[in-house]
Amino acid sequence: MAEPHATDVTIGVCYYPEHWPEAMWADDARRMRAAGITRVRIGEFAWSRLEPRPGHFDFDWLGRAIDTLHGAGLEVVLGTPTATPPKWLVDRMPDMLPVDARGRTRGFSSRRHYCFSHAGYRHECARIVTALAERFGRHPGIVAWQTDNEYGCHDTVLSYSHEALVGFRHWLKERYGDIHALNEAWGNVFWSMEYRDFAEIDLPAGAVTETNPAHRADFHRYASDQVAAFNRVQTAIIRTLSPGRDILHNFMTFFLDFDHYAVMKDLDIATWDSYPLGSLDVFPGEAAHKAAFARTGDPDLQAFHHDLYRGAGRGRFWVMEQQPGPVNWAQYNTDAAPGLVRLWGLEGFAHGAETISYFRWRQAPFAQEQFHAGLNLPDNTPDRAFFEVEHLSADLAALGPLGVPVAAKAALVFSYEAAWFLRVQPQGRNFTYIEQAFAMYRALRRLGLDIDIVGPQADLAPYTLVLVPPMPHVPDVLAAALSTFKGTLLVGTRTGSRTASHRIPDNLAPGPLAAVLGVKVTRAESFRPGSAVPVRFDNETFAFDRWREFVVTAPGTEVLAETEDGHPALTRRARAHYLAGAPDPALLERIVERLAREAGLAVMTLPAGLRTRRRGAFRFVFNYGPGPVDISPYFPDRDFVLGALALDVGGVAVSRFLAGP
Numbered sequence: 001m002a003e004p005h006a007t008d009v010t011i012g013v014c015y016y017p018e019h020w021p022e023a024m025w026a027d028d029a030r031r032m033r034a035a036g037i038t039r040v041r042i043g044e045f046a047w048s049r050l051e052p053r054p055g056h057f058d059f060d061w062l063g064r065a066i067d068t069l070h071g072a073g074l075e076v077v078l079g080t081p082t083a084t085p086p087k088w089l090v091d092r093m094p095d096m097l098p099v100d101a102r103g104r105t106r107g108f109s110s111r112r113h114y115c116f117s118h119a120g121y122r123h124e125c126a127r128i129v130t131a132l133a134e135r136f137g138r139h140p141g142i143v144a145w146q147t148d149n150e151y152g153c154h155d156t157v158l159s160y161s162h163e164a165l166v167g168f169r170h171w172l173k174e175r176y177g178d179i180h181a182l183n184e185a186w187g188n189v190f191w192s193m194e195y196r197d198f199a200e201i202d203l204p205a206g207a208v209t210e211t212n213p214a215h216r217a218d219f220h221r222y223a224s225d226q227v228a229a230f231n232r233v234q235t236a237i238i239r240t241l242s243p244g245r246d247i248l249h250n251f252m253t254f255f256l257d258f259d260h261y262a263v264m265k266d267l268d269i270a271t272w273d274s275y276p277l278g279s280l281d282v283f284p285g286e287a288a289h290k291a292a293f294a295r296t297g298d299p300d301l302q303a304f305h306h307d308l309y310r311g312a313g314r315g316r317f318w319v320m321e322q323q324p325g326p327v328n329w330a331q332y333n334t335d336a337a338p339g340l341v342r343l344w345g346l347e348g349f350a351h352g353a354e355t356i357s358y359f360r361w362r363q364a365p366f367a368q369e370q371f372h373a374g375l376n377l378p379d380n381t382p383d384r385a386f387f388e389v390e391h392l393s394a395d396l397a398a399l400g401p402l403g404v405p406v407a408a409k410a411a412l413v414f415s416y417e418a419a420w421f422l423r424v425q426p427q428g429r430n431f432t433y434i435e436q437a438f439a440m441y442r443a444l445r446r447l448g449l450d451i452d453i454v455g456p457q458a459d460l461a462p463y464t465l466v467l468v469p470p471m472p473h474v475p476d477v478l479a480a481a482l483s484t485f486k487g488t489l490l491v492g493t494r495t496g497s498r499t500a501s502h503r504i505p506d507n508l509a510p511g512p513l514a515a516v517l518g519v520k521v522t523r524a525e526s527f528r529p530g531s532a533v534p535v536r537f538d539n540e541t542f543a544f545d546r547w548r549e550f551v552v553t554a555p556g557t558e559v560l561a562e563t564e565d566g567h568p569a570l571t572r573r574a575r576a577h578y579l580a581g582a583p584d585p586a587l588l589e590r591i592v593e594r595l596a597r598e599a600g601l602a603v604m605t606l607p608a609g610l611r612t613r614r615r616g617a618f619r620f621v622f623n624y625g626p627g628p629v630d631i632s633p634y635f636p637d638r639d640f641v642l643g644a645l646a647l648d649v650g651g652v653a654v655s656r657f658l659a660g661p
Contacts, residue, residue, distance in 0.1 A: 025068045037074070043081060078132070080146070082125045090107075093124070100160065117168075145246070221420075227263060246269050251273070252273055270318075276296070306319075341385045362378065403615060410444050414455060418470060446605065479513060534563065560577070621647065637656070
């Protein structure tokens with residue numbers, strides 16, 4: 001077994017002592033420590049054991065579990081159990097349950113069975129969190145707290161309950177002041193939708209046809225605010241009763257239902273749950289691509305979220321749940337290729353993770369997640385992932401302190417509100433925000449660049465290249481930042497096409513960026529797959545594959561690419577570029593490569609599954625496949641700490657490099 005390592009990063013695991021006989025705990029803790037694991041998350045689903053009946057707390061077993069783990073030299077992350085309220089609480093407060101858009105109450109028997117808007121449930125959460133923090137807040141084994149678990153999972157952010165209706169009306173009154181202002185903002189003169197009082201407003205569901213897009217956009221904002229407010233109830237208690245401990249939450253893959261930047265204002269560390277194989281299965285994509293990476297994961301999917309959550313966490317992030325093998329929740333649940341559990345861990349550390357924590361220590365032999373692999377089998381024998389975690393521990397010992405990620409010069413601006421706006425009025429069923437944003441990220445990463453993903457409020461001055469995926473509403477702060485940005489800028493189609501109240505701007509799209517980009521959008525169209533619009537760029541033919549706009553250019557704006565029928569496809573005004581459509585991958589990669597070179601960035605064109613990231617004095621190179629790769633044409637470094645120039649699928653090479661651009 002690997003010796004415990006001394007470095008600036010840690011390996012963790014998710015553990016459920018309530019699932020196993022107490023006689024197993026000490027040996028579990030010993031084996032964790034021997035494998036190089038130093039951090040353990042517990043408690044996030046244990047409310048029924050912590051409070052088996054109303055007002056009767058049983059914390060003794062949890063105290064013994066924490067003492068056992070701490071006594072073995074393990075640090076404990078204690079989860080609050082509010083994602084799984086017990087049956088007795090639901091029976092006492094049945095209106096706490098979430099309600100779907102069709103008016104159906106979503107009941108007990110799984111998890112996340114609560115409405116974020118419910119004041120009574122918030123009170124109950126405060127009560128259990130207070131009791132936990134009073135008992136364990138100053139325990140020397142507790143190094144951090146996790147609030148709840150996977151906010152919004154299973155489509156629970158948008159709840160159409162009576163409590164949500166009351167809360168939404170109050171939120172609207174605070175936002176607009178009087179009903180006439182709301183009617184004007186929403187354009188309620190259309191279809192005779194004008195209200196006389198806030199009390200007349202219903203939730204945007206159950207109508208004969210499409211409800212007002214401004215109404216739906218505001219409901220998204222309201223629901224997002226409720227997640228942040230719910231989280232704040234817990235963080236305020238923990239900060240008072242458990243000083244000096246980090247507070248975090250575990251976010252998810254491609255989850256857009258609430259603004260994570262807003263929730264992070266009350267947290268210290270952003271963590272996320274990384275399941276590369278399950279996420280590839282459920283994410284839109286070509287069948288051939290999914291087949292090629294079925295056992296390794298998309299080469300950019302995990303990295304995208306590392307960079308997203310590092311940005312949301314103001315530089316601090318963990319992976320709270322890392323996939324160890326097959327999962328139970330995708331449509332098809334493949335096993336990971338040998339070496340991938342180790343690769344995923346090293347890639348997380350390369351992007352700046354402080355902790356990579358594997359889910360879970362032992363596969364559960366009962367209930368909903370029986371098919372979900374762990375580091376150990378249900379009979380307690382090590383599974384393959386256990387040995388890969390040992391290997392990872394030895395890797396970290398060989399590397400020593402990793403330092404911080406090398407400062408990126410390329411940034412992608414990410415907006416949760418943009419995702420809501422494009423859901424409200426997609427205008428084409430194959431146009432989604434996350435696919436467009438992810439495509440831009442992939443184009444940057446194929447060039448071997450280190451990337452930051454930043455929010456609309458970010459300072460853009462440190463970057464030489466900035467990409468903005470489609471962002472219908474451009475906040476004033478971002479419009480101001482882009483107007484003074486000195487680097488090279490690429491702005492995606494549909495940006496600036498709506499105001500904050502979901503209206504077309506008076507000056508048409510791109511609205512507040514009209515002067516920066518030097519274009520005006522007069523018409524847009526969407527089309528089915530197979531109906532692409534040919535685009536000429538660099539004397540080659542590419543395509544807009546699902547969306548295009550008809551734009552007119554202002555004096556001084558150049559046309560760099562045109563559609564086959566003679567309309568501008570890519571424009572440039574000074575160093576600001578506008579894409580008047582959704583480019584196919586080849587076109588997007590060609591454009592991004594040209595702009596990166598013009599911005600002075602050192603780029604390379606990597607093979608399909610080869611990726612890189614720099615941290616401290618190290619360059620990490622990862623091979624996601626689909627076959628072995630000789631990396632010498634791309635990386636001249638020869639001072640390898642791990643790996644070599646020939647990388648098999650799942651292989652990782654780590655070399656030292658001289659810091660530079």
